[in-house]
Amino acid sequence: MSSMVEKYRNNFLKEVEANVEEGEWVKMCMQCGVCAGSCPLGKHWDHPPQEIFMMIRAGKRDEVLTSDSMWMCTSCYNCIVRCPRELPITHIMHGLANYAKRLGLAPKAQPTAWFSQVFWDNMMKKGRVNELKLGLSLYFKDGFVSGIKESLKHQKLGMNMMKAKRMSPMELFGGHGVKNAGDLQKIIKKAQEIENARIESYGK
Amino acid sequence: MSDIVATNQTILVVGGGISGMTAALEAAEVGKQVIVIEKRPFIGGRVSQLYKYFPKLCFPTCGLEINQRRMNANKNITVVTMAEVTGLEGEAGNYTATVKISPRYVNSNCTACGACGDAVESEFDNEFNYNMDKHKGAYLPYNLAQPKRYVIDPQMIGTDDAQKAKDACKFDAIDLDMQEETIELKAGAVIWATGWRPYDANKIQPYGYDRIKNVITSVEFERMMDPFGPTGGKLVRPSDGAEAKNVAFIQCAGSRDRNYLKHCSRICCMASLKQSTYVSEKYGDDANVSIYYIDIRAIDRFDDFYQRVKEDKNVTFIKSKVASIVENKANGNPTLHGVDTEGYNRYANEHDLVVLAVGMEPSVDKDTFPIELKVNDEGFIEYDEANGGVFAAGCSSDALDVNRAVQHATASALRAIQVVNRVAKAEG
Numbered sequence A: 001m002s003s004m005v006e007k008y009r010n011n012f013l014k015e016v017e018a019n020v021e022e023g024e025w026v027k028m029c030m031q032c033g034v035c036a037g038s039c040p041l042g043k044h045w046d047h048p049p050q051e052i053f054m055m056i057r058a059g060k061r062d063e064v065l066t067s068d069s070m071w072m073c074t075s076c077y078n079c080i081v082r083c084p085r086e087l088p089i090t091h092i093m094h095g096l097a098n099y100a101k102r103l104g105l106a107p108k109a110q111p112t113a114w115f116s117q118v119f120w121d122n123m124m125k126k127g128r129v130n131e132l133k134l135g136l137s138l139y140f141k142d143g144f145v146s147g148i149k150e151s152l153k154h155q156k157l158g159m160n161m162m163k164a165k166r167m168s169p170m171e172l173f174g175g176h177g178v179k180n181a182g183d184l185q186k187i188i189k190k191a192q193e194i195e196n197a198r199i200e201s202y203g204k
Numbered sequence B: 001m002s003d004i005v006a007t008n009q010t011i012l013v014v015g016g017g018i019s020g021m022t023a024a025l026e027a028a029e030v031g032k033q034v035i036v037i038e039k040r041p042f043i044g045g046r047v048s049q050l051y052k053y054f055p056k057l058c059f060p061t062c063g064l065e066i067n068q069r070r071m072n073a074n075k076n077i078t079v080v081t082m083a084e085v086t087g088l089e090g091e092a093g094n095y096t097a098t099v100k101i102s103p104r105y106v107n108s109n110c111t112a113c114g115a116c117g118d119a120v121e122s123e124f125d126n127e128f129n130y131n132m133d134k135h136k137g138a139y140l141p142y143n144l145a146q147p148k149r150y151v152i153d154p155q156m157i158g159t160d161d162a163q164k165a166k167d168a169c170k171f172d173a174i175d176l177d178m179q180e181e182t183i184e185l186k187a188g189a190v191i192w193a194t195g196w197r198p199y200d201a202n203k204i205q206p207y208g209y210d211r212i213k214n215v216i217t218s219v220e221f222e223r224m225m226d227p228f229g230p231t232g233g234k235l236v237r238p239s240d241g242a243e244a245k246n247v248a249f250i251q252c253a254g255s256r257d258r259n260y261l262k263h264c265s266r267i268c269c270m271a272s273l274k275q276s277t278y279v280s281e282k283y284g285d286d287a288n289v290s291i292y293y294i295d296i297r298a299i300d301r302f303d304d305f306y307q308r309v310k311e312d313k314n315v316t317f318i319k320s321k322v323a324s325i326v327e328n329k330a331n332g333n334p335t336l337h338g339v340d341t342e343g344y345n346r347y348a349n350e351h352d353l354v355v356l357a358v359g360m361e362p363s364v365d366k367d368t369f370p371i372e373l374k375v376n377d378e379g380f381i382e383y384d385e386a387n388g389g390v391f392a393a394g395c396s397s398d399a400l401d402v403n404r405a406v407q408h409a410t411a412s413a414l415r416a417i418q419v420v421n422r423v424a425k426a427e428g
């Protein structure tokens, strides 16, 4: 890359390219807008993906990283399928969300952020998701009374999942897991250390 | 047909569009022998299906007619219509082409009086009008078709109507026993001028071309303006025949998109700018045109044209690639959904009619050339030594407007002339 081009590439774009999953794709966006228009949840986003990419290129670091937008992505992949330039938009959205959370900039009380954490913690315990506990923690998120109501509402779904052996009531007591979950935790911890070190060294 | 004389000093031109015609004329007018092989029953190619030319907005029929006359007057040129090159062997200075000629069922006695057409009832899809209407089983492809000679649709052969057509002809021009013929021709150099075809709009599913009546393509819109075209020159909606005053153009429909054609088709921005003037021509101040675009590519000198259209207060430019089209079932209006790039506003805009500015792709599929040629990813023929004495001309080499296609064809003619000159020298 010539120095002339480097001069115009702002620091936040460089940061995203270095630290965000698939971040090096951001520069490829041609601002056509088809991703924004194809997103089924699009109208609930403060900034559609196309705008997020422009904001990154314009160096709007705080606005992007504190935004609620990338947390709205439901991984439907509509945008990826439609993007004329094949940007992995879904992955970039998750990458940005993850990066914002790591930096402590993710909006507080963002429901997707909260659920992702619950999911992660649940999964990390035994190396497998405990559907029953995950479901319960989701239903009881707003307190005991609404939790009972939510659980009753989804009773039929739960029963069907049990019938299809997708969920077991025994999960409440311990639950299934991978062999040597402790080793998995060590692997993930090591990976996190490597990633942390890389991100901390960025820009130094 | 077997009376065609061809030698190693002959230049074979495949495709008789504006590029093939130009190359043929350039070579023939300096004394070279030229044979033009044209797939359709007439020469002129897709230019004959245009209403007006950008940038001057003159009628292309005028330029075409001049070239047709030059061709008719030049005894160095032989035109073979309804013919295709199915095989090509050899190298520069020494090619043998296999040419398949389909029966026209009408011989050179035809005066184009039209009696056969009047005599028959059966009708078939009219390719000239992109199947927007039908032509009779005995027909002239279009008013100014050259050669000016009727054609019998092969689907009519064997029916009573075919016999009726034959009986109606006073000049004994109809020969229902005409058969397909295959001939071999020698040539020193080959000019490949098979042109382009519009990208299949059905492949762009979110735009609903196959589901929504009032979503059409730019090439169909062009046909609507022709006074002798499928709508008699009226700009109307296919669903109900109502006047189409509020018209949207969607740019890059199938171009610049890794899901469809990767390349920029280069002419479609200009085509839509031109077609916006058609709406004004029909409806004056009642015209209401919206152009949805990624960026407008009115290349080099065409920028003046763009600036002029921009000044028209009845034309609005919306910087956005439309995400999807949904039909309003109540009134047949297509509703365009998307987000614009200047403000990131979400829109749902209704229009009377939507025109997809479809891309241009090569008319010959990549792996169906009768001889191995270097082509790029999009299937356009490259200029490459490895192609020997075969030279692309016009849109077989790239998406080009007429001006550039013709320049390119002239260059190809010069290359072909050099090859046959070398042969002439060697043969003494």
Ligand SMILES: Cc1cc2nc3c(=O)[nH]c(=O)nc-3n(C[C@H](O)[C@H](O)[C@H](O)COP(=O)(O)OP(=O)(O)OC[C@H]3O[C@@H](n4cnc5c(N)ncnc54)[C@H](O)[C@@H]3O)c2cc1C
Pocket: B014, B015, B016, B017, B018, B019, B020, B037, B038, B039, B040, B043, B044, B045, B046, B047, B050, B052, B053, B054, B055, B083, B084, B085, B193, B194, B195, B196, B197, B218, B219, B222, B267, B271, B274, B360, B363, B364, B393, B394, B395, B396, B400, B401, B402, B403, B405
């Ligand atoms: C909507 C639209 C509007 C346009 N408007 C304009 C305009 O206003 N001004 C402008 O400058 N340009 C315009 N263009 C571009 C213009 O149409 C092209 O530049 C022009 O057609 C190129 O001519 P050509 O001879 O290279 O190709 P073609 O016109 O495609 O001619 C190719 C010829 O080869 C024949 N052929 C194909 N395959 C074979 C085969 N296998 N064997 C034998 N023959 C074959 C075809 O039948 C045809 O006759 C427009 C294009 C579009 C899509």
Ligand code: SF4
Pocket: A028, A029, A030, A031, A032, A033, A034, A035, A036, A049, A050, A053, A082, A083, A084, A085, A086, A087, A089
């Ligand atoms: S669809 Fe792709 S190119 Fe278009 S705005 Fe979105 S990310 Fe950019």
Ligand code: SF4
Pocket: B251, B252, B253, B255, B256, B263, B264, B265, B266, B267, B268, B269, B270, B295, B296, B297, B357, B359
């Ligand atoms: S010329 Fe315009 S409409 Fe056509 S592909 Fe290029 S940018 Fe798109």
